[in-house]
Amino acid sequence: MRATIKDVAKNAGVSIATVSYVIHNKKELSPTVKQRVIDAMAQLHYRPNVNAQSLKTNRTNKVGVIVPDIANPFFSNIVKKIDEILQKKNFQLVLCNSNYQIEREIAICSSFIQSGGVDTLILIAPRMTDKSLYEQSRDYPFFVVDRPETIKTKNIVFVYSDNYLGSSLVAENFFNHGYKSFACITGLESVPNANTRLEGFLDKLMDLGFDSNKVIIERGEFTFEDGFKCMQNILRRIENMKKLGVFVCSDISAWGAMEAVKEMGLAIGENIGIHGYDNIFMSQFFNPALTTVKTPSDEMGEEVANMVLDYVTKQKKITDCHSRILSASLVERNSV
Amino acid sequence: MRATIKDVAKNAGVSIATVSYVIHNKKELSPTVKQRVIDAMAQLHYRPNVNAQSLKTNRTNKVGVIVPDIANPFFSNIVKKIDEILQKKNFQLVLCNSNYQIEREIAICSSFIQSGGVDTLILIAPRMTDKSLYEQSRDYPFFVVDRPETIKTKNIVFVYSDNYLGSSLVAENFFNHGYKSFACITGLESVPNANTRLEGFLDKLMDLGFDSNKVIIERGEFTFEDGFKCMQNILRRIENMKKLGVFVCSDISAWGAMEAVKEMGLAIGENIGIHGYDNIFMSQFFNPALTTVKTPSDEMGEEVANMVLDYVTKQKKITDCHSRILSASLVERNSV
């Protein structure tokens, strides 16, 4: 059996309170006593039982992270960054995969919220509706990454990037390369990023003098498979394949889209250009190298992790944490 | 404040024991009482405090997962699979990134072990020495994925794949494509997989009549950057670039190696062939598509997760869990 504080106390010939004091280094203790306790702890390989600590203090030093798909490099990269920062302060991540399913997301979220298992929650690109988000946060503040602040509540802190700007860059880029007709593969209507990216793209296209009604639009989840299928649909719908610019609103689906194009025997970058979004590390090595927009995922992870830290250590109230919009920038390569 | 079992009891007009009974659905209760309790729980949004439960029962329904780098798709894929299976049984993952650092790995591991924070531990591709592994497991059984069983202890269950076989396949494949000279970029001496893969490669090469002493060997961590550097070293050391087969013992480093080759302006697949290992999803889309060996990562994840489940639910003692070696198979593409 694991040694308890009692065992240490007995071994050191002191009370359990004293042991607790040396663990937390809080009270002035005589060096001799302190040393005796330290020795006893070492000898017994003592570690405080975290469950008892948490029960008593109502703090767990754990942060729940809900992610649509940890195998998606875009998300795993954010998680890595968050872990990097939280680990330094002795926090652990409790990771849950929602598999892009809203019901799972909500179930995980509310179970976290009410069970005392974590100090706070980070939702990465949650798929639930604004209404659900709002309800979940009602009695329990948390943090949301990579999703715009489309609802007003002081109980949620949003960290995301400027998708509207990013996708206007895409339209411009196509324009500069002489593309004449356009398509967009974006996410589901329920995904705010999907709508903002589409909107930013269409608006800029109109600015540039194009008829946004002629833009072919396909929607799917931001996955390889859906990107592939959506591209097939576009290829089927298209009449005139002359300088067609396809904006795929996530790199992962862009990979699928590129495969669909290649499978048709078409060359990418001439009459059909593919533009991704997110700038996932591997995209630069694809064939052709994917032109895309950089979402500052490292910064988002850093930003949220630091705010979480401020919040759980109670240096800051949630109402003093400010949502942040980070920028986005073009990454030119060979697919456009 | 969160509602406690006391609140529910008061609200339903029963004792806390009764509430506990309906939570766990263990005792026969009169339907009326049961319903009253259920209503009270719903009304108060009651959820048992998991810390109190864990303190009492010594079970957390959490499994610690230590991974070298969650942003590495090979690892994140395994984690995803593990989560998928454990989540169904109401277990959560507590994820920690060791960043390939042995000290962090050991620190995380022993803190998990002694703090009661998790029911068991899964180490994915741990970098610590056999000795450390053995010591850590001495009083606390756990599971190791993607590392061969090079030490005998009934306290560790290993799930890995047949690297010796896999890398002999690589040698054969090079041979079949007419390659005449060879190099190998493998992992550090301290990484068992790295040694086994090198060994399997060299042994088969000898079988095939080649002089294994002439094989150029470079070592680095299994990362993009190290793959890149090692390849540069090889390119520097090589005299005669005629049908050189380079076995890079992980896909991730193979990506780096390919970039190094391309940067030199050399074509891959003719006079220089690159062979990866692991078959990471994206490898098929690289330029050229990477020839590699499939490590059954999904199966490894599944296998451990199920064993962990058997173990933590005490249907099985650790000594009844058997280490498993899964197979490996060639994936032919265009880089060889």
Next chain:
DNA sequence: ATGAAAGCGCTAACAC
């Protein structure tokens, strides 16, 4: 400077 003791929220053995 050190210790006694209450109590965090829960489970389960035992009593009724």
Next chain:
DNA sequence: GTGTTAGCGCTTTCAT
């Protein structure tokens, strides 16, 4: 069928 209660391991107030 339902309730009483001890106690899991710890923190912290209050006393000495």
